[in-house]
Amino acid sequence: MSLDTTETTPPQKIDLRAEFESSGVAEVLRDLDRELVGLAPVKQRIRETAALLLVDRARRTMGLAQETPTLHMSFSGNPGTGKTTVALKMAGLLHRLGYVRKGHLVSVTRDDLVGQYIGHTAPKTREVLKKAMGGVLFIDEAYYLYRPDNERDYGQEAIEILLQVMENNRDDLVVIMAGYADRMDRFFTANPGFRSRIAHHIEFPDYTDGELGEIAENMLDAQNYRLDAGGRTAIADYIALRRAQPHFANARSIRNALDRARLRQANRLFETSRGPLNAEALSTITEDDIRQSRVFRGGLDVDREKTT
Secondary structure (H helix, E strand, O other), X not given: OOOOOOOOOOXXXXXXXXXXXXXXXXXXXXXXXXXXXXXXXXXXXHHHHHHHHHHHHHHHHOOOOOOOOOOOEEEEEXXXXXXXXXXXXXXXXXXXXXXXXXXXXXXXXXXXXXXOOOOXXXXXHHHHHHHHOOOEEEEEOHHHHOOOOOOOOOHHHHHHHHHHHHHHOOXXXXXXXXXXXXXXXXXXXXXXXXXXXXXXXXXXXOOOHHHHHHHHHHHHHHOOOEEOHHHHHHHHHHXXXXXXXXXXXXXXXXXXXXXXXXXXXXXXXXXXXXXXOOHHHHHEEOHHHHHOOHHHHOOOOOOOOOOO
């Protein structure tokens, strides 16, 4: 019996464009463009990261690289700017390129990691990390892990476990930390261990008024609703007014506004219809459905929208 000891010869050349298409990365980036309005600088950074990883993979194939690159990331920006959606796409991209085994996203906050009593935090944090292994762990509002003003807080224990796993398991787990830009900066200053382990910092800009209008139409279209001409004017006015108010959460605030507009539309139809309704009537949001919002009278649609 003989054993084949022939070694595979590394390729001399690699077509990066062909790798880009065959790996499925192109499909992920196209989905990102199609599903998210605006965010041009974010999309550019994702493309740059994809290019870096494609080159790294090509170098590995040719025997030129050995160490796994540091892929932990920070997403900073205001609420409702698409950070969770981009994290999900990033998980898919990393999986297609072979940097994570499964490509799933586990999204958590402080409450999922930090316990309420001694001995509670470590098992909670390790259980989350176990679920996230082979994929991406997305920690929203990561700065809440650190509460130096509370001596009895257990967040520091979770931080120490995270730092250890981020360093020792970086070939099987990518951590993305997210939150407001200024708070994330303070968090990294207070916890330099995170800053040294995070190679990619991506800033998410607020949407423009025009982009939010497009987002509103896309959200309605996904549910087979539409705005009439007056409704389009009203939603543009709503966006301008709502942006100037407290607790504005970009696309999240627009989604909440549309949910309430649909409630008003349903009530209007129920109260005024005197016969069968066609699909157009059931699917049209009118100017009045929008302008009944308290925003047009100087208030909020609700006392305070959730912006976390």
